[in-house]
Amino acid sequence: MGISQIQQLIGGMGVSIQIFTVTLVFSLPLGLIVAFGRMAKNPALQNLVKAYISIMRGTPLMLQLMVVYFGPFYLFGIKIGNSYRLWAVFIGFTINYAAYFAEIYRSGIQSMPAGQYEAAQILGYSKSQTFFKIILPQVIKRILPALTNEIITLVKDTSLAFTLSVMEMFTVAKALAAKGTMAPLLAAGIFYYVFNLLVAVVMEKAEKKLDYYR
Amino acid sequence: MNILEISHIEKSFGNIPVLKDISLSVSDGEILSIIGPSGSGKSTLLRCATMLETLDKGEVRYQGNRAVWADNGGNVQFAPKKELKEIQRLYGLVFQNFNLFPHYSVMKNIIDAPVHVQKRKKEEAAKEARELLKKMGLEDKADAYPCQLSGGQCQRVAIARALALNPKILFFDEPTSALDPELTGEVLKVIRSLADLKIAMVIVTHEMAFARDISDKVIFMADGVIVEEGTPEQVFASGNERTQAFLGRYGDILK
Ligand SMILES: Nc1ncnc2c1ncn2[C@@H]1O[C@H](COP(=O)(O)OP(=O)(O)O)[C@@H](O)[C@H]1O
Numbered sequence: 374m375g376i377s378q379i380q381q382l383i384g385g386m387g388v389s390i391q392i393f394t395v396t397l398v399f400s401l402p403l404g405l406i407v408a409f410g411r412m413a414k415n416p417a418l419q420n421l422v423k424a425y426i427s428i429m430r431g432t433p434l435m436l437q438l439m440v441v442y443f444g445p446f447y448l449f450g451i452k453i454g455n456s457y458r459l460w461a462v463f464i465g466f467t468i469n470y471a472a473y474f475a476e477i478y479r480s481g482i483q484s485m486p487a488g489q490y491e492a493a494q495i496l497g498y499s500k501s502q503t504f505f506k507i508i509l510p511q512v513i514k515r516i517l518p519a520l521t522n523e524i525i526t527l528v529k530d531t532s533l534a535f536t537l538s539v540m541e542m543f544t545v546a547k548a549l550a551a552k553g554t555m556a557p558l559l560a561a562g563i564f565y566y567v568f569n570l571l572v573a574v575v576m577e578k579a580e581k582k583l584d585y586y587r
Numbered sequence: 588m589n590i591l592e593i594s595h596i597e598k599s600f601g602n603i604p605v606l607k608d609i610s611l612s613v614s615d616g617e618i619l620s621i622i623g624p625s626g627s628g629k630s631t632l633l634r635c636a637t638m639l640e641t642l643d644k645g646e647v648r649y650q651g652n653r654a655v656w657a658d659n660g661g662n663v664q665f666a667p668k669k670e671l672k673e674i675q676r677l678y679g680l681v682f683q684n685f686n687l688f689p690h691y692s693v694m695k696n697i698i699d700a701p702v703h704v705q706k707r708k709k710e711e712a713a714k715e716a717r718e719l720l721k722k723m724g725l726e727d728k729a730d731a732y733p734c735q736l737s738g739g740q741c742q743r744v745a746i747a748r749a750l751a752l753n754p755k756i757l758f759f760d761e762p763t764s765a766l767d768p769e770l771t772g773e774v775l776k777v778i779r780s781l782a783d784l785k786i787a788m789v790i791v792t793h794e795m796a797f798a799r800d801i802s803d804k805v806i807f808m809a810d811g812v813i814v815e816e817g818t819p820e821q822v823f824a825s826g827n828e829r830t831q832a833f834l835g836r837y838g839d840i841l842k
């Protein structure tokens with residue numbers, strides 16, 4: 374591999390990390406909001422969110438990315454520029470992952486014993502104090518293993534951005550490999566693996582940190 | 588004055604009536620014990636009084652002010668938000684299974700609500716908390732987490748947590764029922780020691796000797812009604828058939 378190929382791979386790595394980071398930063402909070410919608414008392418809202426989650430989980434992410442990218446043109450005739458590719462990836466990943474995270478949050482929230490809410494109510498905590506001070510920290514501890522799984526999947530899923538020819542790690546490696554060498558694919562493989570090792574280490578640290586109570 | 592007045596409350600779950608026309612009152616500093624077989628509605632009564640459950644009929648007043656009531660049309664009304672908040676400050680509840688916050692240390696369990704709900708100074712709240720812990724015999728446990736404590740210690744922390752908000756009336760729902768027998772004594776001792784704080788207490792309990800010794804008034808409940816109400820002497824020596832049948836199970840303890 375030459376210098377320019379290595380530079381291209383490093384560039385791809387940067388884009389992959391960017392997709393990963395942007396997706397997490399936006400889908401984790403969005404997922405919480407979606408979870409609230411999913412648990413809403415209003416049946417219309419609840420069903421709407423249910424349908425959204427069902428579609429996000431029931432169709433390939435690859436297809437969703439294409440819909441997000443081509444949708445504005447085919448649905449509204451908006452001309453799409455090249456710069457929209459990466460944005461489409463950010464949006465597609467975020468709304469997809471928010472759906473998965475929402476279900477994880479929901480299972481965590483619903484697993485909390487009613488007594489925690491009741492104690493908080495008797496002590497005079499407001500609804501938002503109860504949620505953010507009492508419930509959410511305990512929910513996070515409970516859902517950490519499930520979150521870890523999902524985040525590891527996200528690392529690998531970033532390669533799906535090749536669908537929209539975004540120059541992330543996998544797209545770059547595939548293009549370089551087409552010129553007759555395995556090395557770029559091997560480099561990509563190592564990258565994803567090491568990235569996930571790192572995720573696993575960080576998440577394990579987080580779990581350890583919350584180990585101080587049961 | 589009566590800190591608590593419950594008038595004609597009724598509560599059903601589905602179409603099963605659990606409370607049938609219950610009325611009672613508790614005056615300032617008075618200690619009331621509620622005894623009765625399980626399933627008779629004692630917890631539901633406390634939960635309606637503390638608004639964890641919403642009554643179907645009747646009303647609940649604290650210091651003469653209506654907190655929750657059913658109007659003539661059968662609709663349940665609550666006091667306006669601000670008033671309700673004031674009312675909620677008057678009472679505390681100690682649960683059978685403690686419901687401590689597991690992610691908070693003992694100290695934080697006690698001071699968090701005083702600081703973040705009542706907006707008191709942290710140092711002041713912590714100082715009071717340490718005094719409370721001392722009273723509970725837990726002065727060395729301030730930094731422990733609930734999972735490191737025995738059930739009896741957890742319940743004493745829960746009592747300290749409730750007291751830290753300076754309630755005028757404290758409800759206990761079978762405070763020793765989740766404890767191993769050898770741990771009930773330490774919790775009952777602590778509750779007895781609260782008698783000189785002049786806080787009114789409503790205690791649901793199966794500890795008959797304790798109820799007899801500590802109470803100003805005892806209520807015997809069965810099947811969602813108050814069967815008998817009176818001084819401990821009156822109730823424990825009652826000639827009422829149902830009361831006797833119930834107390835008979837505890838015969839030896841009360842001799
Ligand atoms: N949330 C609920 N839903 C349905 N039934 C309930 C609920 N809470 C209590 N009950 C029923 O109401 C009755 C009285 O319960 P409870 O107040 O807990 O009695 P006690 O505390 O005297 O043992 C029981 O038959 C119980 O099964």
Ligand SMILES: [Mg+2]
Pocket residue numbers: 629630631760761
């Ligand atoms: Mg009960």
